[in-house]
Amino acid sequence: MDTLLDKRKFYIDGQWVDPARANDLEVVDPSNEEAVAVISLGGQEDTDAAVAAAKAAFPAWSRTSPTERLGYVEKILEIYERRAGDMAWAISHEMGAPQDMSLAAQVGAGRGHIKNFIKAFKEFEFIRPLGDHAPTTMVAWEPIGVVGLITPWNWPMNQVTLKVIPALLAGDTVVLKPSEIAPLSSMVFAEYLDEAGLPKGVFNLVNGDGAGVGTQLSTHEDVEMISFTGSTRAGIAISKAAADTLKKVVLELGGKGANIVFADADDKAVIRGAQHCFNNSGQSCNAPTRMLVERSAYDRAVETAAKVAEETSVATAHQSGNHIGPVVSKQQWDKIQGLIQAGIDEGARLAAGGPGLPEGVNRGYFVRPTVFADVRNDMTIAQQEIFGPVLSIIPFDDEEQAVAIANDTPYGLTNYVQTQDGAKRNRVARQLRAGMIEMNGESRGAGSAFGGVKMSGRAREGGVMGLEEFMDSKFISGWDRDAG
CATH class of the missing domain: 3.40.309.10 (Aldehyde Dehydrogenase; Chain A, domain 2)
Known part of the structure; x- marks a missing residue:
């Protein structure tokens, strides 16, 4: 490619913005070892801006009705399907999935997850009785807050959709840090969410590496949850970094099947x-x-x-x-x-x-x-x-x-x-x-949760359990069933 794609901007508070400081990184096409695009690696100011936007958006977004949130996700699915070719191109050029496989399997995985989340969400009860033995004790499922999502390069849309979609449906607001090796697909995905008209600040994207933006999200006092997919080594580092703020940490790590x-x-x-x-x-x-x-x-x-x-x-x-x-x-x-x-x-x-x-x-x-x-x-x-x-x-x-x-x-x-x-x-x-x-x-089967045990982490992504991962449960006694 003679001209590098300029992908230096971040998506923060509903718009594409320049990084606070220039810190360029080339995205290399693994098929030919040639640079295909240039991005910026974010710094603390960029992370803080994205988290602040997500925090400001959370009160209003968390109070939206499930029907309204579902409408946005159904619009995202429509755009995802219409622009599948753009996504497949990005994945092939950033991480090397062959073009046919990229369109069918890589893009297809994301499509399947969005559809499965829509199905699970339509059947999800946000307030439900604990059981017949306690009819006035209710379990309420509520959004966690600002969630930091850190995704890998190997199945980009598989992992982005497994995190962003349930977070949005749950009523959380999001800061996504995709892999700096393969960020182009996530930037295309951000375009989908922008076109879908999400309220500003609900979804934010900051590129960066693990030592930078990854650590900044993991230690940020205004981030209530980190969901990470990647190496076991990095998962351990994130757990340690997140410990001081006692945020929820969900890890989907390596395997040796x-x-x-x-x-x-x-x-x-x-x-x-x-x-x-x-x-x-x-x-x-x-x-x-x-x-x-x-x-x-x-x-x-x-x-x-x-x-x-x-x-x-x-x-x-x-x-x-x-x-x-x-x-x-x-x-x-x-x-x-x-x-x-x-x-x-x-x-x-x-x-x-x-x-x-x-x-x-x-x-x-x-x-x-x-x-x-x-x-x-x-x-x-x-x-x-x-x-x-x-x-x-x-x-x-x-x-x-x-x-x-x-x-x-x-x-x-x-x-x-x-x-x-x-x-x-x-x-x-x-x-x-x-x-x-x-x-x-x-x-x-569709809606099965994806996740492991031991050093593979203990995430449960996908389906009903994948929705619950992005919510807190609250138990309420003395509920007036007649009052609704």
């Missing part, structure tokens, strides 16, 4: 698991990156997964087709290469892929789809979140050992089970320590 493949699994189980691992170039916290295979089916599974890796094409995000794109940055590429090398050095068997750029590629942050066999669960590649298209395959002998290996991780986000034995499926699912279990390739 185990995919348990029993010998009686369906024929497509290994193919499905490997493809899921490589999807989005492996940049998904819920990716099934550890494939645990029953020993009698192990050799065949390794062979199948290696074939999937070899058949997974890698190409620029700017062409049509069913391929994976680059990883998001040079920093991520270097980290992944180091972990692939660690797998080799620690004795895992390289069944497909390996270090370096794919054949025929000389620029862009592309990673070869890689499969390691004969992995031990204490190896680096089995314990650390790689966030690249790298699959580790581990053999097991029986159900008890499979569960033990799956749970032997600091993470607990999503695990997967593949078996035709229904009783075994159910039994294993209850023993796995994770916030989500997906079995036999069946996606969780």
Whole structure:
């Protein structure tokens, strides 16, 4: 691109404004390593202005009727669908999702969340009786206040919609800090909200990095809640930063998903698991990156997964087709290469892929789809979140050992089970320590909450629970049911 997009402004108090001080950062297209836009990194004055706008807007916004808030979100959905192409372009250029995948999956994820929140919200009771035993004790769900939202680069609209939409529906006012690596999609999203006519100050966007705006939001005395999605390391730092103000902190962090493949699994189980691992170039916290295979089916599974890796094409995000794109940055590429090398050095068997750029590629942050066999669960590649298209395959002998290996991780986000034995499926699912279990390739139903346990954080995003995350509950006795 000959001319960089100028995206230096922030969205504060209903308008696009210049930063208090210039602090430029280039947004790099990972497909070609060329800058595509320039943004500003915000400072304390910018954060303070956004929080002040949100605080001033909160009293009036929190008193709006649920019907009025729903109307705004339905308008946002209409604009989101109409301008889907603009959003897909931004995501492809900022983080490298191939254009077809960007439109269908990346943009589609946000669309799906908005629709699911609308459905859940229409059925939500803001004031409800505690129970038949206490008919005059009521549970009231009320907005928290100003919420700071910090979102990642890997599934930008998935995470932005999981936070902004329920916050708005709940009656909160918002300051969003998207990833400084991939901010363009969130700036397009801000345009949607502006067009929808939200009252000024209800939604604000300030670009910045974690050490700057992220910390400023986390420590700000006028921010009542922080909702963060990203690395476990950063989540720990945010928790510590937020402790002095005792704000609510909701964290959706990393994962190291185990995919348990029993010998009686369906024929497509290994193919499905490997493809899921490589999807989005492996940049998904819920990716099934550890494939645990029953020993009698192990050799065949390794062979199948290696074939999937070899058949997974890698190409620029700017062409049509069913391929994976680059990883998001040079920093991520270097980290992944180091972990692939660690797998080799620690004795895992390289069944497909390996270090370096794919054949025929000389620029862009592309990673070869890689499969390691004969992995031990204490190896680096089995314990650390790689966030690249790298699959580790581990053999097991029986159900008890499979569960033990799956749970032997600091993470607990999503695990997967593949078996035709229904009783075994159910039994294993209850023993796995994770916030989500997906079995036999069946996606969780619309409105399911997304979140984990242990070092994956304990957020519950999406559906009714995702609405409740952005509200406080109040318990009231002596309620006059006749007075309304």
